[in-house]
Amino acid sequence: MGAKKWIAMLLAGGQGSRLGELTIGLAKPAVPFGGKYRIIDFPLSNCTHSGIDTVGVLTQYQPLILNDYVGNGKAWDLDLDVGGVSVLPPYQGKEGGEWYKGTANAVYQNIQYIDNYDPEHVLILSGDHIYKMDYSKMLDYHIEKNAEATIAVIQVPWQEASRFGIMNTNDDDKVTQFDEKPKYPKSNLASMGVYLFNWKTLRRYLINDEKDATSSNDFGSNIIPKMLEDRKKLYAYRFNDYWKDVGTVESLWQAHMDLLEEKPNFQLDDQQWKIFARNANHPPQYISSDAEVSQSLINEGCMIHGKIEHSVLSYNVQVGYGSTIKDSVIMPNVTIGENVHIERSIIASNCIIENGAVVGNSAVTSDITLIGENQTIINPNKKKITLN
Amino acid sequence: MENVLGIINLINEKQHLKELTAHRNVASVPFGGRYRLIDFTMSNFINADVSKVAVFPKEKYLSVMDHLGSGKEWNLDRRSGGLHILPPIHPDEKVTGDMKQFYDHLSFFERAEADTVIISPGCHVCKLDFNEVLDYHKKHKADITVVYKDYVGELIEKPIYNTCSVDSDEDITDISFYTIPKPGDHVCLETFVISKALLVNLIKSCVASGEYDFLKDAVKANLHRFTVKGYNFTGDMPFIHSIESFHSSNMNFLNPTVIRSFFGDTWDVYTKIKHEAPTKYSRSSKVTNSLIANGCVIEGTVENSILFRGVKVKKGAIIRNSIIMQKGEIEEDAIVENIITDKEVKITSEKTVIGLNQPTVIKKAEVI
Numbered sequence: 223m224g225a226k227k228w229i230a231m232l233l234a235g236g237q238g239s240r241l242g243e244l245t246i247g248l249a250k251p252a253v254p255f256g257g258k259y260r261i262i263d264f265p266l267s268n269c270t271h272s273g274i275d276t277v278g279v280l281t282q283y284q285p286l287i288l289n290d291y292v293g294n295g296k297a298w299d300l301d302l303d304v305g306g307v308s309v310l311p312p313y314q315g316k317e318g319g320e321w322y323k324g325t326a327n328a329v330y331q332n333i334q335y336i337d338n339y340d341p342e343h344v345l346i347l348s349g350d351h352i353y354k355m356d357y358s359k360m361l362d363y364h365i366e367k368n369a370e371a372t373i374a375v376i377q378v379p380w381q382e383a384s385r386f387g388i389m390n391t392n393d394d395d396k397v398t399q400f401d402e403k404p405k406y407p408k409s410n411l412a413s414m415g416v417y418l419f420n421w422k423t424l425r426r427y428l429i430n431d432e433k434d435a436t437s438s439n440d441f442g443s444n445i446i447p448k449m450l451e452d453r454k455k456l457y458a459y460r461f462n463d464y465w466k467d468v469g470t471v472e473s474l475w476q477a478h479m480d481l482l483e484e485k486p487n488f489q490l491d492d493q494q495w496k497i498f499a500r501n502a503n504h505p506p507q508y509i510s511s512d513a514e515v516s517q518s519l520i521n522e523g524c525m526i527h528g529k530i531e532h533s534v535l536s537y538n539v540q541v542g543y544g545s546t547i548k549d550s551v552i553m554p555n556v557t558i559g560e561n562v563h564i565e566r567s568i569i570a571s572n573c574i575i576e577n578g579a580v581v582g583n584s585a586v587t588s589d590i591t592l593i594g595e596n597q598t599i600i601n602p603n604k605k606k607i608t609l610n
Numbered sequence: 611m612e613n614v615l616g617i618i619n620l621i622n623e624k625q626h627l628k629e630l631t632a633h634r635n636v637a638s639v640p641f642g643g644r645y646r647l648i649d650f651t652m653s654n655f656i657n658a659d660v661s662k663v664a665v666f667p668k669e670k671y672l673s674v675m676d677h678l679g680s681g682k683e684w685n686l687d688r689r690s691g692g693l694h695i696l697p698p699i700h701p702d703e704k705v706t707g708d709m710k711q712f713y714d715h716l717s718f719f720e721r722a723e724a725d726t727v728i729i730s731p732g733c734h735v736c737k738l739d740f741n742e743v744l745d746y747h748k749k750h751k752a753d754i755t756v757v758y759k760d761y762v763g764e765l766i767e768k769p770i771y772n773t774c775s776v777d778s779d780e781d782i783t784d785i786s787f788y789t790i791p792k793p794g795d796h797v798c799l800e801t802f803v804i805s806k807a808l809l810v811n812l813i814k815s816c817v818a819s820g821e822y823d824f825l826k827d828a829v830k831a832n833l834h835r836f837t838v839k840g841y842n843f844t845g846d847m848p849f850i851h852s853i854e855s856f857h858s859s860n861m862n863f864l865n866p867t868v869i870r871s872f873f874g875d876t877w878d879v880y881t882k883i884k885h886e887a888p889t890k891y892s893r894s895s896k897v898t899n900s901l902i903a904n905g906c907v908i909e910g911t912v913e914n915s916i917l918f919r920g921v922k923v924k925k926g927a928i929i930r931n932s933i934i935m936q937k938g939e940i941e942e943d944a945i946v947e948n949i950i951t952d953k954e955v956k957i958t959s960e961k962t963v964i965g966l967n968q969p970t971v972i973k974k975a976e977v978i
Contacts, residue, residue, distance in 0.1 A: 256887075256888070257887075257888035258887065258888050258904075296682060297883075484892065484893070489887075490887035490888070491886070491887035491890070491905060491907070496885045496886075497885070497887070498885050499885065501883045501885070503878045503879065503880050503881070504873070505642070505643070505644070505869055505872070505873040505879070505901075506642070506643035506644050506901045506902055506903040506904075506916075506917075507889065507901070507902050507903075508864070508866060508869055508900075508901055508902075509897045509898065509899070509900050509902060510866070510898070510899060511898045511899040512898075513897070513898065514896075515891045515895060515897055516891055516892070516893050516894075516895055517891065517892060517893045518890075518891045519887075519888040519889070519890055519891075520888055520889055520891065520902075521888040521889075521904065522644075522888075522903065522904050523873075525866055525869070530891075534888070535888075536888075
């Protein structure tokens with residue numbers, strides 16, 4: 223097998239517990255996004271566009287939907303004989319096996335997979351963010367700087383900097399210090415969770431990290447600080463485009479609302495950088511004579527008889543007569559009856575909202591209402607019909 | 611379905627869709643917002659689990675090859691079976707008939723592991739259950755089964771349909787060529803079930819005696835020799851034979867009942883995936899009674915219309931009773947009524963285009 227220039231390892235094992243009921247039955251990277259996609263489509267499409275043809279997807283928490291979705295990778299043109307996409311759950315070897323203990327340990331347990339391709343560089347990605355990024359530019363930068371590791375960073379507002387892993391750098395953007403969620407940040411360059419390593423160096427650090435019983439085996443908390451301690455050449459690569467962490471119900475909702483701006487900062491319909499997704503086959507959407515649709519994104523298979531205002535509707539959503547959906551995100555296969563009112567809500571896949579039901583709170587100060595998968599919401603005022 | 615070879619026969623296509631078939635074959639004509647006509651036949655094969663399908667195009671087949679690709683959208687990128695496109699092997703020679711082109715690819719038939727062949731054209735918009743047709747074929751111990759449908763619709767101008775006579779035993783007793791069918795006449799859907807062995811024999815014997823037409827020289831000529839049965843297809847299927855009927859059969863899909871009956875949960879119609887984003891409706895969009903594919907950006911008014919993938923409708927533009935094919939652009943304050951625009955047409959701002967007595971076609975990539 224010929225050596226690969228670089229390969230990517232996508233950390234997709236996290237639960238994403240801050241997404242509440244959305245991640246009961248599926249891992250965070252499998253959460254639907256943007257009316258058509260799942261979060262993992264963004265890093266996978268970035269890989270395709272950046273010319274990365276080998277991606278290991280490390281799964282652990284609720285992997286079934288994710289495994290099935292990634293499949294053989296053909297949606298992302300990653301169905302190759304050598305390389306392509308491989309789903310890598312924890313496995314048993316001769317010495318036994320164990321769960322992935324942390325992000326670094328997950329990659330450590332797959333050293334053999336990476337060695338198979340003998341890559342010069344390994345890109346570590348996470349499945350938590352919405353962004354379009356050409357990783358090949360980061361690789362050029364990494365080579366130009368003769369770095370041993372390069373960490374993609376984005377400038378965040380100073381007041382939010384203490385929520386992120388912050389990179390302190392010198393004038394040349396060489397990383398001098400890494401502060402995980404600092405109380406008093408010295409910089410506003412936040413790590414995007416995108417790391418590029420020279421494989422030989424990373425391999426050594428992973429093995430040593432594994433021997434350290436006190437380590438939590440995490441890239442951010444252990445590997446990066448250790449490399450800095452050893453005065454390795456680490457560089458920050460500045461990314462200046464849209465990047466959104468969608469790890470909470472609020473941020474997931476906000477990222478959807480961002481898409482609805484007249485001139486959004488993040489466009490899904492960029493012909494030069496299409497976001498690939500495993501497509502289910504659905505007919506075009508039907509907007510009936512009684513429907514009113516404004517400032518919304520609607521996907522195939524939808525049948526709309528009601529009023530849709532400033533919302534994102536995923537595929538196969540049915541909306542009955544007299545219903546209103548405002549400032550909301552409706553995930554696939556949701557059936558909404560007649561005279562329903564939904565506002566400031568996220569409705570997860572396969573829910574049924576019965577005639578006359580009301581979901582959500584219109585006050586802008588209120589929390590976003592989340593209805594988890596497969597639920598039926600009834601109209602509380604509905605008279606019970608009893609059969610004799 | 612085990613041991614069935616599907617043939618999509620495009621050799622006998624008739625060019626009655628005028629401008630829409632100027633640069634493409636009939637099978638590649640866009641339909642229903644995101645499909646091509648051939649998608650319906652392809653999907654009929656896939657939904658019947660036929661995993662080996664060969665397409666026989668005659669001419670202008672670049673778009674059909676581009677559309678079908680490796681067949682992966684239909685799960686036909688298989689090691690065994692899969693999709694085969696078998697064009698004429700002597701492109702300079704005039705194609706004399708479908709049997710000649712089958713003969714030129716005779717080894718393909720001989721090598722195929724199938725023992726039954728289903729032949730169907732690529733132009734019918736219908737959900738035809740080939741398993742049912744095959745069961746019928748077996749039950750009646752037919753040598754050849756001919757699928758027909760009773761004509762419904764207005765009077766056709768040109769004689770373009772072949773009709774068949776069927777007796778009370780469902781035997782085909784006669785076939786008439788190029789007729790103008792009256793409502794209720796049995797229009798032959800050019801769809802057949804036949805054993806591979808018999809088909810191969812007929813291909814050889816017809817070509818040896820200078821006969822090249824499957825329906826005329828293999829079926830009609832042998833009505834007395836073989837058991838030829840008629841299968842009456844009673845499902846929905848528009849007869850598309852003109853620009854008007856093309857327009858009206860598209861418009862039939864502006865109806866939730868029709869949409870559900872064609873694209874229900876158990877029957878997918880597959881087509882080429884374009885990875886378009888969901889359609890974006892702006893603050894100023896007004897859309898009613900319309901079928902909209904993905905990748906559109908709508909800022910204007912759309913009424914009783916069908917928009918294909920990637921159509922842009924700018925502010926103040928009005929589209930009524932029209933079909934806008936892929937990547938059409940209707941600019942600010944333009945008015946489009948009773949029009950079919952082929953792919954990539956641009957109607958510039960403030961222009962008005964109206965099809966007066968009948969829907970008018972605007973040719974591919976034209977700018978008005």
